[in-house]
Amino acid sequence: MSILNLPGLFAPRSVAVIGASEKPLSLGNIAMRNLLAGRFEGPIMPVHPGWRSVTGVLAYPGIAELPLDPDLGVICTPGATVPALIDALGQRGARAAIVAASDADPAAMLAAARPHGLRILGGSSFGVVVPRAHLNASFAHLSARPGRVAFVSQSGALCAAVLDWAAPRDIGFSCVVSLGDSVGVGFSDVLDFLSNDDETKAILLHIDTMVAGREFMSAARAAARNKPVILTRGGRLRRAGGPIGPFLAEALAAPDETFDAAVSRAGALRVETVDELFGAVETLARSKQIRGERLAVLSNGGGAAKIAIDEIMSTARGEATELAPDTLDRLARLMPPGWVPENPVDLGVTAPAGLYEAALEILFDAAEVDGVLVIHSPNPIVEAREVAARVIAVQRRMDGPLLACWLGGQTADPALRLFAEAGLPSFNSIGAAVHGFGHLVQYRRNQAMLLETPPAEPADMHQGRRTAHRLIAQGLARPGGTLGDPETRALIAAYGIPAVASTFAASVDEAAEAAERIGFPVALTVSSPDLPREWDVGGVALNLQTAEAVRSAAEGVLGRVARTAPEARIEGFAIQPMVLRPNARQLMMGIACDPLFGPVLVFGEGGRAVELVRDHIVTLPPLNMALARQMIARTRLSPRLDAHGLRPAANRDAIAEALVRLSAMLVDNPEIVACDINPLFCDETGVIAVDARIRVAPLQDSPARRFSILPYPAGLEEPATLHDGSRILLRPIRPEDEPAHADLIGRMSPEDLRYRFFGATQKLRHHQLARLTQIDYDREMAFIATRTGSDGRAETLGVVRTSTDSDNVRAELAILVRSDLKGTGLGRTLLDKIIRYHRARGTAEIGAQVLSTNEPMLRLARAGGFAVHAAEEPGIMECRLALG
Numbered sequence: 018m019s020i021l022n023l024p025g026l027f028a029p030r031s032v033a034v035i036g037a038s039e040k041p042l043s044l045g046n047i048a049m050r051n052l053l054a055g056r057f058e059g060p061i062m063p064v065h066p067g068w069r070s071v072t073g074v075l076a077y078p079g080i081a082e083l084p085l086d087p088d089l090g091v092i093c094t095p096g097a098t099v100p101a102l103i104d105a106l107g108q109r110g111a112r113a114a115i116v117a118a119s120d121a122d123p124a125a126m127l128a129a130a131r132p133h134g135l136r137i138l139g140g141s142s143f144g145v146v147v148p149r150a151h152l153n154a155s156f157a158h159l160s161a162r163p164g165r166v167a168f169v170s171q172s173g174a175l176c177a178a179v180l181d182w183a184a185p186r187d188i189g190f191s192c193v194v195s196l197g198d199s200v201g202v203g204f205s206d207v208l209d210f211l212s213n214d215d216e217t218k219a220i221l222l223h224i225d226t227m228v229a230g231r232e233f234m235s236a237a238r239a240a241a242r243n244k245p246v247i248l249t250r251g252g253r254l255r256r257a258g259g260p261i262g263p264f265l266a267e268a269l270a271a272p273d274e275t276f277d278a279a280v281s282r283a284g285a286l287r288v289e290t291v292d293e294l295f296g297a298v299e300t301l302a303r304s305k306q307i308r309g310e311r312l313a314v315l316s317n318g319g320g321a322a323k324i325a326i327d328e329i330m331s332t333a334r335g336e337a338t339e340l341a342p343d344t345l346d347r348l349a350r351l352m353p354p355g356w357v358p359e360n361p362v363d364l365g366v367t368a369p370a371g372l373y374e375a376a377l378e379i380l381f382d383a384a385e386v387d388g389v390l391v392i393h394s395p396n397p398i399v400e401a402r403e404v405a406a407r408v409i410a411v412q413r414r415m416d417g418p419l420l421a422c423w424l425g426g427q428t429a430d431p432a433l434r435l436f437a438e439a440g441l442p443s444f445n446s447i448g449a450a451v452h453g454f455g456h457l458v459q460y461r462r463n464q465a466m467l468l469e470t471p472p473a474e475p476a477d478m479h480q481g482r483r484t485a486h487r488l489i490a491q492g493l494a495r496p497g498g499t500l501g502d503p504e505t506r507a508l509i510a511a512y513g514i515p516a517v518a519s520t521f522a523a524s525v526d527e528a529a530e531a532a533e534r535i536g537f538p539v540a541l542t543v544s545s546p547d548l549p550r551e552w553d554v555g556g557v558a559l560n561l562q563t564a565e566a567v568r569s570a571a572e573g574v575l576g577r578v579a580r581t582a583p584e585a586r587i588e589g590f591a592i593q594p595m596v597l598r599p600n601a602r603q604l605m606m607g608i609a610c611d612p613l614f615g616p617v618l619v620f621g622e623g624g625r626a627v628e629l630v631r632d633h634i635v636t637l638p639p640l641n642m643a644l645a646r647q648m649i650a651r652t653r654l655s656p657r658l659d660a661h662g663l664r665p666a667a668n669r670d671a672i673a674e675a676l677v678r679l680s681a682m683l684v685d686n687p688e689i690v691a692c693d694i695n696p697l698f699c700d701e702t703g704v705i706a707v708d709a710r711i712r713v714a715p716l717q718d719s720p721a722r723r724f725s726i727l728p729y730p731a732g733l734e735e736p737a738t739l740h741d742g743s744r745i746l747l748r749p750i751r752p753e754d755e756p757a758h759a760d761l762i763g764r765m766s767p768e769d770l771r772y773r774f775f776g777a778t779q780k781l782r783h784h785q786l787a788r789l790t791q792i793d794y795d796r797e798m799a800f801i802a803t804r805t806g807s808d809g810r811a812e813t814l815g816v817v818r819t820s821t822d823s824d825n826v827r828a829e830l831a832i833l834v835r836s837d838l839k840g841t842g843l844g845r846t847l848l849d850k851i852i853r854y855h856r857a858r859g860t861a862e863i864g865a866q867v868l869s870t871n872e873p874m875l876r877l878a879r880a881g882g883f884a885v886h887a888a889e890e891p892g893i894m895e896c897r898l899a900l901g
Contacts, residue, residue, distance in 0.1 A: 019824045022136045023210045025112025026202070027192060028150050029088035030059045033111070035080065035102055036093035037063030037071040044093040044117050047156045048144070049074070052091075055146075055153035055160055062087060079105075086110035091154050096120035096140065100129040107133025115154055116140040116197070123200045130201060137201030138194075143173025146180075146193040149216055155195070164189020165218035166298055167211050169204065171196045171225045172251075179291060188295060191217040205229060205236035209823045212240035219298045222248035223291065230614040234283055234637075234725040235795045236823070241284035242788065245301045245460065248287055249294050250276060263549030264691040264710065265627050266607025266619040274635045275611040279725060282637050286460045293452070300453040301460060303442040305418045309387035310458045311338030313380050314361035316392035317368040317399075321424065322361030325390060325447050333651075334455030335388075337361075344383040351375050367398045370407040377408060381417030388418040388457070390450055393432070395425035405432035409439045422450040466644065478681045479731070481511025489688050492713040498690075499546060500711045502591045509694065509709055512682040514675050516706040517596055523589040525571040529564040531592040537562050538595040542708075543574050547585040549710070552625055554581040560595055567592070596707055598700050600664050602657060605633075605695035606676060608683050610721040616683055620676060622654050623696040639728040640680035641752065645673035658699070671703040684728040688713045727794040733854070740842040743804070745814060747850050750799040752791040757803070757813040759786055766836040771868075773833050789818075796821055800850050802843055814838055817847035821860060828855055830865040830896075832874070839873065848881045856900055865896040 032052060038045035045065070049072045052061050062085075063071035066078040077083050080090075080102065090106040092099055096118035103126055106114055116126065116139030123140070130137050138145065144155030148163040156173070159180045166189070170176050173195045180193065191214065194207055204222060211217045220240060227233055240246050250273075280287045288297050312335050316322035326337045337360055340348075345358040351372060357363065362380070364372050373391070380389045393404050401423060412419045421436050421443040423429040429445055436443035444450040488508045492500040500508065506516045520535060521544065522528035532539045543556035551557050555577030558570035571590055578585055605623035610616055618640060621633025632653045636644065649655060649672055660666040675697065683689055691712040698705050716722065734748040750758075762770070762781055781789070792799055799818035806812040814835050819828035830851065834844045855863055865883070867874045869892050878885055878896040888895040 019206060020210045020822070021824050022112035022134055023202070023206065025088040026115075026136060026138060026145060027147050027152075027210065027214075029113070029152065029154075031062065031085060031087045032057065032059065032089045032091060032152075032154060033062045033064055033080065033083060033087035033106070034071075034091045034093065035064045035106075037065050037068070037076060038093070039068055039071055044156055046072070048091050048093055048154065051153040051155055051157065051160065055148075056151045057153070058151055059088075060085065080109055081105065083109065088112050089154065090114040091144070092116050092118070094118065096122070099140070100125040103135060103137065104129040104133075107135045111135055113138065115142050115144050116200075117142060117144075117156065119198075123198065126200055136206075139197040140200060141173065142197035143176045143195030145195070146190065148190060148192075155193070157193075159184055161193050162187065162189035163191075165191055165216065165302075166221060166295075167191045167194070167207075167214075167217045167219070168221045168223075169194045169196065169207050169211075170223035171199060172223065173197065175223055175291070182291070183295075199228070203227075203229065203232075205232040206823075208233075208236035208240045208246070212236070212243050217244065219245040219247065219302060221294050221298060222246070223251065223294070224248060225251040227613060228720075230279065230611070230720055231723050231725045231727075231795070234279055234614070235793055237280075237283035237285055238726075238793055239796060241464070245298060246283070246285040247294055247297050247301070248280065248285060249289060249291065250287070264607065264609070264712065265605060265693045265695055266609040267691050269607075269619050269621070269627070269631065269633045270609040270611060270617050270635050272611065272613070275614050275617050275637075278617065278635045278637055279614050281463045282466055282726060284464050284466060286456060286463060288456070296449065296453065297456040297460075300420075300442045300456050303440050304420065304453075304457055305416060307388045307418045307457050307461060310335045310461075311385060311387045312336070312390055312454055313338050313340065313383070313386045313388070314390045314392065315364065315373070315376055315380060316361055316394070317364045317366055317373075317396070318392065318394040319361070319363040321392050321394050321447060322363055325392060325422075325451055326361055328448060328451040329454070332451070332455055335451075335458040338385050338387070341383060341385050344379060344385065347379045348376060351379075366394070366396055369399060370404045373404050374407040374411050377411045377417070377419075378415065381411065381415045388420065388454060390420045390422060390454065392422045392447065392450075393424065393429075395428040401425070401428050402431040402435060405435045409435060409441065412441060413439070420444070420450055420453055422447055462647075466647070477513055478678065479685060481508075481513070481682075482685050484508075484511040485682065485686050489686050489713055492711065493688065493715060495546070497546065498713045500713065502542075502544060505709045505711045506706075508682070508711060509706055512678045514678050514682075514694070514706055515704060516709065517593050520592045521589055522592055525568050525575075525590075528571045528590045528592055529567045532561065532567040533564050535592060535594050539567065540593045540595055541567060541570050541574065542591045542593070543578055544588045544591050545578070545585045546588070548578070548582060554578050554585070593707075596698055596705060598698050598702075598705075600667075600700040601698035602654070602667050602700070603696040604654075604672065604699055604704075605693065606679055606697055607694060608679070608689055608692035610690050612721045614725045615721060615723045616687070616689075618648075618676065618680060618683070620648050621652050627695065637725050638680045639684050639724075639726065640677050642670075642673050642677055645676040645680075648676060649673060665701040667699045668701055668703050672697075672699050675704050684724075686713075687722065687724075688716060690714045690722075730794055733800075735850075737802070737846050737850075739846070740840070743841075745802045745804045745843075745846075747800050747802055747846070749794065750790050750792060750801050750816065750818075752787070754801060754803075754813060755783075755786045755790045757811060758790050758801075758816070761813045761816070761833070761835060762786075764835055764837070765833070769833070769836050773831065792818075796823070798851065798854060800847060800854070802847060815843050815847055817851045819851055819855065819863065821855075821858075825859060826861045828860050828863045830863050832877070844873075844877050845880065848877060852881065852898070852900075860900055862900055863898045867894045867896055868892060869894050 036045040063076040068076045086109045099121035113136040119141040121140045146161045153160045176195045314322045314325045329337045340360045423432045488504045509516045520531045522531045538560045541558045561567045603624040606620045622630045658667040694706045694709045801816045802814040817832045821828040883896040883898045
C-alpha cells in the first residue's frame, strides 16, 4: 500500500492519451472526448503515429515527441504494447498510467513501472473521474457531478452503471475509480489516499476480489477513523452446510463470515447492494449520531407503526424501546381518551402538525429513546408538508436523532424535499427507514470496536510460553502436525484454560487400571492420529462405572473402529473422569486460518450437532475482554446463557476470558493453524474444556499465516534507567493504558499541554484518549515509560509516538513527558527508543513540527541529531532527522 505518485492519478497537471484515435467508439476516441468534455484545465496530448490531430487537438507520433512531460498517461492500446509504453512514460516523468487493456502482462507492466515509481491503474480499468479537478479520464458514457462521496470498484461496468444511476438522482462524487485488475493500485492504496482527501467525506467500495488482507485492514481502519467507509462485495461466499472435516473451526470460518468480521473490526459498514450502498451513506451523512440502539416510532397510523416495530424486532440491528412511565404520562396528556400507552406512539390518522411537534419533543427528551422514526401516512385532512415542517423545526431546536418516513407518492414528495433541504434522512417506505436505522446501529457498533477500552489481561496470560514452545516443537515433529491428546491438554492448560485431565492407556488392561486410579465414572476415547472425529466411528464410551465396564467398552470401541475405519492406526485410549455439570451449556471455540485475512477465532454452539446448528461467530485476533464479550453476545445461543427456570446463568466472563486466553495462545504460537475445543462446558462456576484438538505447521510467509491486525509487539519491551537511578519499563502502548494516559494528561502543566497539542487543552475525552491508546502497530507506534506507583498501580510517565506514512518515508513525531519529571533524562530515553525503532523499520526520516517558543523540545531535538529550521507557518519550527 502506497500513495506514492497517486496525485498524478487524481490531480494530474497534464494528460497524454496513448492510442488516441479519430475512430468513433474506439477507446482512444472516447478518452479524448471525455477529457475535453470535462474541460480539463491542463494540456491534453493525444499520441498516435497515424493521426496528425485527434478531436481537433494536435497529435504526436510517440511519447518521446511530447512537448512536455505528462503527469498521467491513458493507455488505450493492445496489451502486448503496454509494458514498453509504461517504460516510455516513466522515462518522461509520468507519475501514473491508466491501462484499459485486459490482456497486458501484469508482471511485465510492474517491471516497467517500478524503476520510475509510476503507478498503474488497471489493467482492464475503466478509468478515473474527478469532477472537482475537471478530470474525466475514463471510458464512461456519462461524467459525474461534483460531490463529497468517492466510489471505488474493480468493475468498469459497475462504475458506468453507477454513473448512470446517480445522474437522475443528483448524486455527486469526489471521484469515481475503476481499479480493474488492481495490478499496481489496489483498494488499500486508494483508501490511504482518500482518507486524507478533504474533498471526500465518505468512501464507498464495491469489492469483487482482494489479495492483500492485512494491507486492506490497515488502510480501512485508518480511513474509517476519519470518515465513513461503506462497502459491498460481489457475491456471498458462505459455504453451504455440508460435511465437516477434521477441524470444526476450519469448516465454520467461511470466507464471507471472515470478511464480515474484518469489516466490523475495521470500523466500516457492509451492505448488500449498490442501492443500499448509497442509501447507507446518505443516512450516515445526514443523521445525528445515535447514542444507543433503542428506537421509538411516532405515527398517525397504527398499522404502519406496527409494521415498523415488527421490522425492527425481526432484525438484529436495533430494538423497539420500552417507553418509561414518565414518558408515557407526558404523552397521555396530549392524547385523546382511549389512547394506548405504548411504543409505537399512535397519534391517530388525523393528527395535526402541532400534535406531531409536541409528541416528538417528549420523545427527544426521553432518556430511553436513542432515535425516533416519524411516519406520516397521507390523508385529506392534514397537509403532509406542514407536518414535515413542524418535525424539522423540532429537530433543529432539540438536535434530536430523527429518521422520517413519509408514505405515499405524489403527496409525499414535497415533504421529502423539505427533509432533503434540511439535510435530514428521509424515506418513502417503512422497510427502507428501518433498514436505515439498522445501518446507524451497525455502524455505531463497528466504530465502537475502535474505541473500546478493555480491562487488563489476566496477569498469567503469557506465563505458559516456554511450556507452549516445547509442546509446539513436539507437534511439529509429528507427521501431519497434530498434537497428541496429552500435549493438546497441556498446551491449553499452559494458557490457563481449564481442561479435563486425561490419562493415556496403551491397552485394554491399562485402560481399566487407569480408570480405577482416576475414580469412576470415566469416559474412554480411542487414541489414533488417523481419526479426526472419534464420535463418527464409535470411538467414544461415556459414564463407565466399573473396571469391567471399561474393559468391555474398550474392546467394543476397538471392534467398531476396525469395522468403520480399518485403516486407522490405534495407539491406545484416553481415560478421563466424567464431567458432571448438570447446568452446563455446550460451547465450542477454535482457531482457523483464512487464505486472505490469516488466523481467525471461532466461537459458538458446541457438542456433536455443530454442523447442524451452525451457530457461530468469526472474529480476527488479537482479542480482549470487550471484544470477546461482543463475540458472545452476537451468537444466537447468547440468551440461553442467561438464567431461566431453576438453571442459573452461565459465567459469561469465564467464557470471555477463555476466548482471550485462546487468542493469546495463538498470538504467542503462530505455528498453530487449527484448533478445536469442543465441547467447552460452561455453567455458573466457570468453563472447562472436555475435548480438544490442535494442529501445527512451520511458520511461512503467506497471507493465511499473517495476522490482519498486528498483535501487541511484546518483543519491543525493554527496561531503562533514569538519571536518578530509578528503573522504568519502555513498552508499546496498549488500549488498557487509557486510564493511566488520562492521569498523565491530568498531571501536565497548561504550558506543556499547549506545547504538545498546539492549543489550550484541559482534559481529553474518551474517544480522544482511545484514539491515542488504541493504535495500529502497522502504521503507528507509541512507546510509553511506565512504572508501578506508590498505590500499586502502573503509572505512565511519558510517551513518544510517531505516525508513519504508508510508504514508510516519513514518521511524524510527538513526545510528552510528565511535567514533574523534566530533567530526569526521560525525554531523551524516549526519543532514543523511537529513533532505534524507526532505524530498524527502515523509515527514511523522522519529522516534527514544534512551537518556536517550546525551547525544551527544540533542545531535545537538536541533542537527538535533528536539523531544526523555521517552517513556512509563522511560529512553527520544522525538525527533521534523516535516518538514511
